[in-house]
Amino acid sequence: MSKHERLLMLSDLMLLAVAMVWGTSYGVVKSALVFYPVLGLLALRFGITFVILSPALRHLRAADARTLRGVLIAGALLLGIFLCETFGLLMTSAANAAFLISLCVVLTPLIEWLLLRRRPSRVEWLAVALSLLGAWLLASDGALSFNPGDALILLAALLRALTVCVTKRVMRDSALPPLSVTAVQSGVVACGSVAAAWMFAPHPWQPLPSIAGHAAFWGYVGYLVIACTLFAFFAQNFAIKRSSPTRVSLLMGSEPAFGALFACVWLGERISLTAWVGGALIVAASILATVRWPALRVSTARA
Numbered sequence: 125m126s127k128h129e130r131l132l133m134l135s136d137l138m139l140l141a142v143a144m145v146w147g148t149s150y151g152v153v154k155s156a157l158v159f160y161p162v163l164g165l166l167a168l169r170f171g172i173t174f175v176i177l178s179p180a181l182r183h184l185r186a187a188d189a190r191t192l193r194g195v196l197i198a199g200a201l202l203l204g205i206f207l208c209e210t211f212g213l214l215m216t217s218a219a220n221a222a223f224l225i226s227l228c229v230v231l232t233p234l235i236e237w238l239l240l241r242r243r244p245s246r247v248e249w250l251a252v253a254l255s256l257l258g259a260w261l262l263a264s265d266g267a268l269s270f271n272p273g274d275a276l277i278l279l280a281a282l283l284r285a286l287t288v289c290v291t292k293r294v295m296r297d298s299a300l301p302p303l304s305v306t307a308v309q310s311g312v313v314a315c316g317s318v319a320a321a322w323m324f325a326p327h328p329w330q331p332l333p334s335i336a337g338h339a340a341f342w343g344y345v346g347y348l349v350i351a352c353t354l355f356a357f358f359a360q361n362f363a364i365k366r367s368s369p370t371r372v373s374l375l376m377g378s379e380p381a382f383g384a385l386f387a388c389v390w391l392g393e394r395i396s397l398t399a400w401v402g403g404a405l406i407v408a409a410s411i412l413a414t415v416r417w418p419a420l421r422v423s424t425a426r427a
Contacts, residue, residue: 150218159333207320223402302362
């Protein structure tokens with residue numbers, strides 16, 4: 125096995141771990157929001173991450189203006205993702221959020237086609253159709269309308285797909301280390317959350333919960349910083365540098381399954397049969413688009 129193959133296998137395993145971690149993050153964020161408001165929680169989570177990663181910023185001195193612009197755009201997109209996700213969690217269930225965010229898995233090939241000129245295959249188009257049906261069954265439970273929280277999560281899924289492709293372009297065209305990219309992204313999200321709080325929140329800042337009396341809250345923050353931000357975004361940026369955006373998203377297609385299970389166990393959420401069917405269709409779409417189907421490739425080649 126060559127060095128490239130070993131690195132690709134390592135990145136695949138890391139992405140599967142990210143899927144598990146991010147799947148649990150919806151329940152953890154929902155629990156943390158009981159103690160502290162959305163914008164304050166985002167500023168705290170990404171501010172701590174930025175401070176920890178600040179030594180990696182020294183590599184930016186060797187980056188050109190185009191690379192810096194791309195990293196800042198990726199950071200702004202990430203801010204949009206977390207604003208949509210976190211506010212969306214206030215209005216929908218953690219299980220719904222985990223399933224709906226996985227739509228980025230099949231939106232990514234479409235964005236990659238537009239930005240990076242790689243056309244989706246017939247299998248990927250089928251996966252798109254399955255995921256859209258699954259999202260409708262899941263979020264509306266068979267009805268014809270989404271609630272506002274579901275709509276925000278769907279917007280976050282679109283922004284995720286766009287972010288992966290933008291980050292791929294940045295990582296492909298520069299030698300910037302993944303940790304440096306993660307540091308800039310964290311700084312943009314932290315600063316953006318602070319600015320949004322000052323502009324839009326009626327009471328921008330509340331006193332932080334004390335460590336002694338709110339150990340659970342600080343446990344949630346620690347998990348979000350270490351597992352869901354430091355590890356997850358480093359692993360994603362590491363993998364994006366070595367793989368395609370579509371493969372990166374598809375390998376994290378099991379995220380909704382972990383999210384729904386965690387929501388059931390941690391938050392006691394109940395999921396209807398229709399919603400489980402919808403979620404299963406989204407996961408099936410991820411598997412369909414991820415697995416290489418030899419017979420289909422042969423038939424396509426003959427056509």
